[in-house]
Amino acid sequence: MFVMAYISPLEPTATTRSSIQLWLIFLTKIFVLNHIMGFAMSRPTQTSLINNQHDQIIPDYTTSEAGNPFIEGWYADPDTEIYDSIYWVYPTASYSYEQQTYLDAFSSPDLIKWTKHRNILTTDNVSWAVNAMWAPAPIYRNGKYFLYFGANDIMEDAPEGVVGGIGVAVADKPEGPYVDAIGEPLIGEYHNGAQPIDQDVFIDDVDGQAYIYYGGHSHANVAKLNEDMISIGTFDDGTQFKEITPENYVEGSQMIKRNGIYYFMWSEGVWTGPDYSVSYAMSDTPLGPFKRVAKILEQDDSVARSSGHHGVINIPGTDIWYIVYHRRPLSETDDNHRVLAYDRMYFNEDGTIAPVTMLVKDNFANGEMFNWKTYGGDWFVVDHKLNAAESIGARAFLDTNFADLVFDATISNITGDSGDAGLVFRATDLSTGADEFKGYYAGISPAGVVFLGKADSGTWTSIYEAGIDIFSDVQYRIRITAVGSKISVFVDDLDNAKIVVTDESFTRGATGVGVRYGGATFDSVSVAKP
Numbered sequence: 001m002f003v004m005a006y007i008s009p010l011e012p013t014a015t016t017r018s019s020i021q022l023w024l025i026f027l028t029k030i031f032v033l034n035h036i037m038g039f040a041m042s043r044p045t046q047t048s049l050i051n052n053q054h055d056q057i058i059p060d061y062t063t064s065e066a067g068n069p070f071i072e073g074w075y076a077d078p079d080t081e082i083y084d085s086i087y088w089v090y091p092t093a094s095y096s097y098e099q100q101t102y103l104d105a106f107s108s109p110d111l112i113k114w115t116k117h118r119n120i121l122t123t124d125n126v127s128w129a130v131n132a133m134w135a136p137a138p139i140y141r142n143g144k145y146f147l148y149f150g151a152n153d154i155m156e157d158a159p160e161g162v163v164g165g166i167g168v169a170v171a172d173k174p175e176g177p178y179v180d181a182i183g184e185p186l187i188g189e190y191h192n193g194a195q196p197i198d199q200d201v202f203i204d205d206v207d208g209q210a211y212i213y214y215g216g217h218s219h220a221n222v223a224k225l226n227e228d229m230i231s232i233g234t235f236d237d238g239t240q241f242k243e244i245t246p247e248n249y250v251e252g253s254q255m256i257k258r259n260g261i262y263y264f265m266w267s268e269g270v271w272t273g274p275d276y277s278v279s280y281a282m283s284d285t286p287l288g289p290f291k292r293v294a295k296i297l298e299q300d301d302s303v304a305r306s307s308g309h310h311g312v313i314n315i316p317g318t319d320i321w322y323i324v325y326h327r328r329p330l331s332e333t334d335d336n337h338r339v340l341a342y343d344r345m346y347f348n349e350d351g352t353i354a355p356v357t358m359l360v361k362d363n364f365a366n367g368e369m370f371n372w373k374t375y376g377g378d379w380f381v382v383d384h385k386l387n388a389a390e391s392i393g394a395r396a397f398l399d400t401n402f403a404d405l406v407f408d409a410t411i412s413n414i415t416g417d418s419g420d421a422g423l424v425f426r427a428t429d430l431s432t433g434a435d436e437f438k439g440y441y442a443g444i445s446p447a448g449v450v451f452l453g454k455a456d457s458g459t460w461t462s463i464y465e466a467g468i469d470i471f472s473d474v475q476y477r478i479r480i481t482a483v484g485s486k487i488s489v490f491v492d493d494l495d496n497a498k499i500v501v502t503d504e505s506f507t508r509g510a511t512g513v514g515v516r517y518g519g520a521t522f523d524s525v526s527v528a529k530p
Helices: 014-041
Strands: 048-051 056-059 075-083 086-093 102-108 115-122 134-141 144-151 165-171 200-203 210-214 221-225 251-258 261-268 277-283 291-298 304-314 321-329 339-345 360-362 372-375 379-382 385-398 405-415 420-428 438-445 449-456 459-467 475-483 486-491 499-502 510-528
Touching: 075 321, 075 339, 086 134, 115 144, 134 200, 200 251, 210 251, 251 304, 261 304, 291 304, 291 321, 304 339, 360 385, 385 405, 385 420, 405 420, 405 438, 420 475, 438 475, 438 486, 438 510, 449 486, 449 499, 459 499
Parallel strands: 075 134, 075 304, 277 304
Antiparallel strands: 048 056, 075 086, 086 102, 102 115, 134 144, 144 165, 200 210, 210 221, 251 261, 261 277, 277 291, 304 321, 321 339, 360 510, 372 385, 379 385, 385 510, 405 475, 405 510, 420 438, 420 510, 438 449, 449 459, 475 486, 486 499
């Protein structure tokens, strides 16, 4: 609808001013009505919202919907930034100290598809750094991109002449190359017992003051950064480093701000152990005091172990928050085999942070299958779907270990005259071959049958089967719920189960998908606790 009005260019009288005001009110109502109607006609999907101001897709996910880890490779200690509407993640290369001589970065326009930027900073660019290049912290100021990093794992009792600590590098682009800005550590000594590692840099929107939060060995400090961002400032009392150590602090400082509240976050526990986790404190000032509120992220024996050392992403202009962190896959025994993941972080009405749930999903929108291990057959992702080529038997498993679960997926394009495709759960002994495992399998055949059976090292036992409606080119929504010994199988109708049985053969194990004597396509995989 278009409304046109002519307003005299002459000095307005009281009457014309009143007319102008009426026209402005009318036009405002029209704009609001059009905005409401437009919003109603294009409601947001589960996975994205449209930012009308900038015509950008706002990532509104429950987790990394395309799967965690969201990038390939061994990485840890991620920190994040948003530069020109592009999301950036800067992690540690998770190998032995001697191999940690470089830093990579990853960028994405949508938190789904990521581009790898190799060797943005290496020890070749830092004269005093030898190894153990850790936990980069990015920030932008004064037309430059700064990257703060730890190097050399310096100890408090280090011999004279041994150099290490927190350095600062600078670049003209987010992807670098970065070069050492000052030729020596920015913070190269212990202050208040804090090892100079695991820094986060924060610029307060109140006065533009930049702060660096850091610390290992169970002590945390805060210091001011001068305007140049490459030198340490001084507090009003003449000191440069203030201790802010909260209860249970170990390492991994992180500062965020929401609704005027400062949230100091950190990792506690041992980085190799089951107690590694993330906790936080709240304060009205950037200097604290910081009293521990709660733990919000910890390992889940069904999903991953040793979850911690994180960064945070707040989608601009929204209250959508993500925690980006590292964790160790369940099947990995090497301490350095850590991967990057992110999950949604929610705030309660009182401003506290709700515990984070590590969700398991994969819609293959990134065209990858990073967290899957295959046994038999030929597996590949095409058009955001996982495909199993025709074979006698093939399985693809997530690195999970669920007992009670709700397991969802869609299955389509089932091929083979006598073939079937379905979901595998509570599975163990996976490495012995495609058909040689222990666990349950719920499948669908093109002949119009849904069935539940169990495999026990090559021995197949049918438990129950039922009929389903068959359509050409159909996509089936299949759900498994398993709580204790009760197992239910749903197909399309998620209110009424096709199969309900009691069986106690297997209590927990991996989840996956599979085919027998045919092929199929899988999508929208989700595994959760009931």
